[in-house]
Amino acid sequence: MPQLLVVETSPRGDSSISRHLTRRFVAEWQTAHPDGQIVHRDLMETNLAFVNAPWLQAYFTPPEQHSLEMKAELALSDELVGELLATEHLVIATPVYNYNVPAVLKAWVDHIVRKRITWAWTAAAS
Numbered sequence: 001m002p003q004l005l006v007v008e009t010s011p012r013g014d015s016s017i018s019r020h021l022t023r024r025f026v027a028e029w030q031t032a033h034p035d036g037q038i039v040h041r042d043l044m045e046t047n048l049a050f051v052n053a054p055w056l057q058a059y060f061t062p063p064e065q066h067s068l069e070m071k072a073e074l075a076l077s078d079e080l081v082g083e084l085l086a087t088e089h090l091v092i093a094t095p096v097y098n099y100n101v102p103a104v105l106k107a108w109v110d111h112i113v114r115k116r117i118t119w120a121w122t123a124a125a126s
C-alpha cells in the first residue's frame with residue numbers, strides 16, 4: 001500500500017497558504033492512490049526541541065550502549081525517522097521565513113538525519 005507522509009510547518013492554521021496547497025496535493029494524491037495511506041506530521045503540534053548536549057551525547061553513543069535517559073532523548077527522533085523510512089512519498093508544506101525554512105522545519109531535519117539510519121557515506125559520495 002503506497003504511503004504519503006505530509007509534514008506541515010505553518011503556525012497559521014486555516015489561514016495558511018502552504019496548508020491549503022497541501023490539501024490540494026493530498027486530494028490529487030488520493031485520486032492517484034485510492035488505496036494509499038496518509039500520515040500527517042504537524043510540526044506545530046510536535047513539540048520539537050532543538051538539538052542540545054544530552055541529545056548529541058545520545059546521538060553519538062552506539063545504540064547498544066544507550067541508557068534509559070539516552071533512549072528517552074532520542075524517542076521523538078526515532079518516531080520521526082520511523083515515519084520517514086516507512087513512507088514512499090513525502091510532501092513538506094512550508095512558508096519562507098527570512099529567506100529560509102522556519103526554525104521548526106530545520107529542527108525536524110536535525111531530528112531525522114541519523115547516521116547509519118537515514119544517511120551514510122557511500123563510495124559514490126566520497
Ligand SMILES: Cc1cc2nc3c(=O)[nH]c(=O)nc-3n(C[C@H](O)[C@H](O)[C@H](O)COP(=O)(O)O)c2cc1C
Nearest residue numbers: 010012015016017018019094095096097098099100
Ligand atoms: C516572519 C516571516 C518571515 C517571512 N520571510 C519571507 C521571506 O524571506 N521571503 C518571502 O518570500 N516570504 C517571506 N514571508 C512570507 C511567508 O512566506 C508567506 O506569507 C507564506 O504564505 C506563509 O506561509 P503560510 O501561509 O503557510 O503560513 C515571511 C513571513 C513571515 C511571517
